[in-house]
Amino acid sequence: MVIISKETRVIVQGMTGHQGTFHSGEMIKFGTNVVAGVSPGKAGTKVNGVDVYNNVIDTLPLKPDASMISVPAPFVRDAALEAMENGIKLIYILTEHVPVHDTMELYHEARRKGVFMIGPNSPGITVPGQAKIGIMPNNIFRVGDVAVASRSGTLTYEIVKAVTDAGFGESTVIGLGGDPIVGTTFSDIIRIFNDDPQTKQIVLVGEIGGNEEEKAAKYIKEHVKKPVTGYITGISAPPGKKMGHAGAIIEKGTGTAESKIKAFEDAGIKVASYPDDIPALLRK
Amino acid sequence: MNLYEYMGKEIFRKYGIPVPDGYVIENVGELKKFEYPVAIKSQILSGKRGKAGGIKFAKNAEDLKTYSEQLLNSTINNLTVKKLLIERMLNIKKELYLSITLDRATKQPVIILSADGGMEIESVPEENIHKIYIDPMVGYSDYIAREALSYLPVENRKQFSSLLESLYRAFVGEDALLTEINPLVIDGENNIIAGDSKVIIDDNALYRHKDYMITDPDKTELENEAASKSFTFIEMDGDIGVIANGAGLTMATMDALTLHKLKPRNFLDLGGTDNIEIVEDAFSFVMRARPKLIFVNIFGGVTKADTVANGIVSSKKKFDIKQQIVVRLSGVHEEEGQKILLESGIKAFNNMTDAVKELSKIQGVE
Numbered sequence: 001m002v003i004i005s006k007e008t009r010v011i012v013q014g015m016t017g018h019q020g021t022f023h024s025g026e027m028i029k030f031g032t033n034v035v036a037g038v039s040p041g042k043a044g045t046k047v048n049g050v051d052v053y054n055n056v057i058d059t060l061p062l063k064p065d066a067s068m069i070s071v072p073a074p075f076v077r078d079a080a081l082e083a084m085e086n087g088i089k090l091i092y093i094l095t096e097h098v099p100v101h102d103t104m105e106l107y108h109e110a111r112r113k114g115v116f117m118i119g120p121n122s123p124g125i126t127v128p129g130q131a132k133i134g135i136m137p138n139n140i141f142r143v144g145d146v147a148v149a150s151r152s153g154t155l156t157y158e159i160v161k162a163v164t165d166a167g168f169g170e171s172t173v174i175g176l177g178g179d180p181i182v183g184t185t186f187s188d189i190i191r192i193f194n195d196d197p198q199t200k201q202i203v204l205v206g207e208i209g210g211n212e213e214e215k216a217a218k219y220i221k222e223h224v225k226k227p228v229t230g231y232i233t234g235i236s237a238p239p240g241k242k243m244g245h246a247g248a249i250i251e252k253g254t255g256t257a258e259s260k261i262k263a264f265e266d267a268g269i270k271v272a273s274y275p276d277d278i279p280a281l282l283r284k
Numbered sequence: 285m286n287l288y289e290y291m292g293k294e295i296f297r298k299y300g301i302p303v304p305d306g307y308v309i310e311n312v313g314e315l316k317k318f319e320y321p322v323a324i325k326s327q328i329l330s331g332k333r334g335k336a337g338g339i340k341f342a343k344n345a346e347d348l349k350t351y352s353e354q355l356l357n358s359t360i361n362n363l364t365v366k367k368l369l370i371e372r373m374l375n376i377k378k379e380l381y382l383s384i385t386l387d388r389a390t391k392q393p394v395i396i397l398s399a400d401g402g403m404e405i406e407s408v409p410e411e412n413i414h415k416i417y418i419d420p421m422v423g424y425s426d427y428i429a430r431e432a433l434s435y436l437p438v439e440n441r442k443q444f445s446s447l448l449e450s451l452y453r454a455f456v457g458e459d460a461l462l463t464e465i466n467p468l469v470i471d472g473e474n475n476i477i478a479g480d481s482k483v484i485i486d487d488n489a490l491y492r493h494k495d496y497m498i499t500d501p502d503k504t505e506l507e508n509e510a511a512s513k514s515f516t517f518i519e520m521d522g523d524i525g526v527i528a529n530g531a532g533l534t535m536a537t538m539d540a541l542t543l544h545k546l547k548p549r550n551f552l553d554l555g556g557t558d559n560i561e562i563v564e565d566a567f568s569f570v571m572r573a574r575p576k577l578i579f580v581n582i583f584g585g586v587t588k589a590d591t592v593a594n595g596i597v598s599s600k601k602k603f604d605i606k607q608q609i610v611v612r613l614s615g616v617h618e619e620e621g622q623k624i625l626l627e628s629g630i631k632a633f634n635n636m637t638d639a640v641k642e643l644s645k646i647q648g649v650e
Contacts (some may be wrong), residue, residue, distance in 0.1 A: 074491065099489035101420070102385060102460050107391050108421045137585050137616070152532025157615070158583040178531060181391045207532060210388045232560075233535035236520075236542035244516040244531025244553040246488060247388075252406065257539075273543060275536055276637045 002147075002172045002196045003090070003116065004066065005130045006031060011056065011064040011088075013038045013079045014071035015047045019094065022281050023070065024048055030138050032131040033212035035062040047243070056086045066090035068124070068133050076120060077102035091183070092133050093119035097264045103181045110183055117183025121245070123153040123175035136160075136173065144169015146282065147193040149186060150205035151245065155233065159275050166279030167206050171198040178245030180209065194224050201227050201282055204269070206260055208234030211246045213260040221267035229281045230264040231268060231272040232257045285485045286502055288327045290369045292463075292481025298452040301447055301465075302477045306371030312352050319372055320344055325350050326360055327367040329501055331404060336360045341373060374477060379467035380436055381405055381413075382448070383475075383482075384455040393418045393455060395428065395448070397435050401467035402479075424452045429449055440474045447476055451492030510569045515552060517569050522547025524643065525575030525607075527566050529554040529587045537581045540640050545649045549575040556586040563595025564602060571603045578607055581636060584615030593621035597628045608646060612639035 010027070014020040015037025025048045028034050036059040037052040039045075043051045053059050056067070067083040069076060069091065076098045083091050084106075091110065098120040118125060125135010128141035135153075140161040146168050150156040155174055159198055164169065172190060176182050177225040186204060193199045202224070206213040213232065235257040237243045239250040250256050264271050270281045287295075288518060293303040308327070309315060324337035333339055338360040342348035348370070358365050380399035387394040395416040400408045414435040416428055431446035438444045457464045464482040485496050499508050510517030516531065524541060524550050528534035538548045550573050554566050570578060582592045596609060611632040613621045622632040633639035 073488065099459055099492070100461065100486050101456060101489065104386070104393075104420050105393055108419060112421070135586075152530060154530025154583050154585060155532030155536055157585055161583075161615070180386070180388050181448045205532070207535060215389075233532055234540055236538040236548065237520075237535065238520065241518050242487075242516070243518070243535050243551060248531060248535065253584060259554070274540055276635055276636060 020070040030132040054247040058228040096121040122177035142169035145200035147199040148173040180247040214263040217263035217267040230269040292483035325369040326365040375472040378470040381649040423475035493512040518551040523576040525570040525578040528581040567599035589621030590617040593624035
């Protein structure tokens with residue numbers, strides 16, 4: 001188990017919205033300790049039985065550890081800065097289509113303040129048996145020892161379900177987000193999975209764009225003894241096209257699936273050709 | 285969003301970066317009396333315009349008209365020239381390279397400089413390229429220009445410093461992913477002028493820059509129309525229409541087809557929806573791409589399998605779809621969904637591998 005637990009006290013910024021209401025409800029059902037919601041102008045209302053406040057500062061008496069940010073893209077920068085300024089050390093951003101200049105600023109501010117930032121454009125983090133901050137379906141998990149990190153949403157659920165159906169369970173599942181800049185990268189998370197005693201095996205689901213898979217592969221080659229299984233999407237992607245995720249783009253010949261698959265293979269990572277192949281590779 | 289040269293130069297002008305005097309025309313009737321010689325530059329989003337014959341020079345009004353007529357509506361590098369930029373010709377003494385881009389690896393803006401301008405930066409030797417990284421939370425400061433000047437043969441230091449600061453302000457202010465000046469021209473009077481512009485604006489920030497909300501010239505007509513309905517739809521040259529949910533799963537679907545020597549006609553991410561009409565909209569775009577066969581690959585979550593199944597059945601009727609539809613439905617409400625399809629004579633598979641095998645069988649490429 002890493003990053004979050006049953007004890008993690010979570011606030012949801014944007015809880016009164018459609019997504020915030022639905023997903024905070026699902027999080028509570030999963031066992032997450034949601035202590036407050038924040039929506040400017042909505043103080044005094046309740047969502048899923050949880051009190052809503054106007055400002056993050058108003059929730060500080062409840063000692064929040066983490067914030068889920070589910071506000072429209074134009075307001076993400078402001079909401080995340082508010083959470084960080086108020087001392088919250090774990091920030092998860094669900095929202096898609098955040099301008100990359102905003103994310104770039106949040107990334108550097110988070111590093112400076114020692115804040116663990118997940119996303120944007122991420123399905124969040126789930127620790128089966130403990131807590132979930134995000135939007136992953138509740139019923140695909142089982143407590144276990146496989147840690148999964150991915151840049152996708154639906155594809156992650158598909159893979160996690162296949163892993164669970166094959167008799168395995170998960171220690172932690174994290175969606176890093178589909179944007180060109182995200183708070184937590186493969187090379188950050190691989191260090192955490194490597195140090196986590198519950199995690200015995202690691203699955204990395206990467207895609208075209210950027211060089212984070214290559215950086216993680218280098219670290220794995222040098223430091224990780226746990227078995228790692230990888231899968232990369234985008235072998236069929238034409239260069240210069242954004243394949244649904246803002247970050248999934250081959251630019252000037254860099255960020256290709258071939259480069260990432262090669263880096264994985266060089267690092268001794270077992271590479272799946274299809275998502276369906278992953279459970280079999282975990283057994284090897 | 286890639287901007288045309290003339291749009292990039294409008295941004296440069298707005299931020300005080302010197303650009304040559306000029307104007308844009310769409311037909312020769314718009315030609316004006318101007319100081320000769322002039323450069324006539326085809327406005328297309330493609331490198332190597334000059335080599336492909338997209339840039340011409342005119343010494344008088346007669347040449348200007350002749351060349352403009354030649355270039356307008358001609359095809360250069362597979363693109364149709366719809367606009368020309370007519371500019372005062374520069375007296376070029378030196379050509380430098382200057383750009384600011386977003387470095388994904390370090391997650392910060394980087395200034396890229398070279399004394400070798402006028403050619404593609406990719407063909408400049410590594411040792412002649414200099415990079416200066418900027419902390420976005422700290423921003424620009426004058427030492428950056430001093431460092432930049434140590435790499436470049438520039439006499440007019442004051443003008444360069446102000447230009448570099450302006451370019452950084454434009455990069456941040458316009459939510460650019462790239463602001464490139466190549467060549468950055470030093471003329472006979474030691475003035476520094478942007479000879480060309482290449483600007484890419486972050487699509488996700490277009491709500492802050494409504495001026496650029498034009499039809500994306502890099503996209504096909506169908507892709508632009510789909511984008512206006514919030515679908516990511518990408519046309520490809522195969523024959524299997526693809527509808528899947530989630531960008532990652534859609535990519536994985538196309539990869540699985542490719543690995544089986546099957547060719548996708550398109551990428552279409554249905555996204556998270558529980559609305560039959562959105563499924564129908566997705567089909568309308570795929571059908572307009574005229575696929576030979578259709579593959580729908582859904583892992584149900586927020587997008588429920590039975591909703592998609594109902595959408596498939598209604599689309600089949602609505603668009604009179606004769607092509608075979610191969611469906612894989614899994615996840616939330618998969619049993620209900622499969623039952624709905626079976627009643628309409630469509631067999632749904634439970635996993636992707638079996639569905640792709642079925643497609644191979646139909647296409648005869650086992």
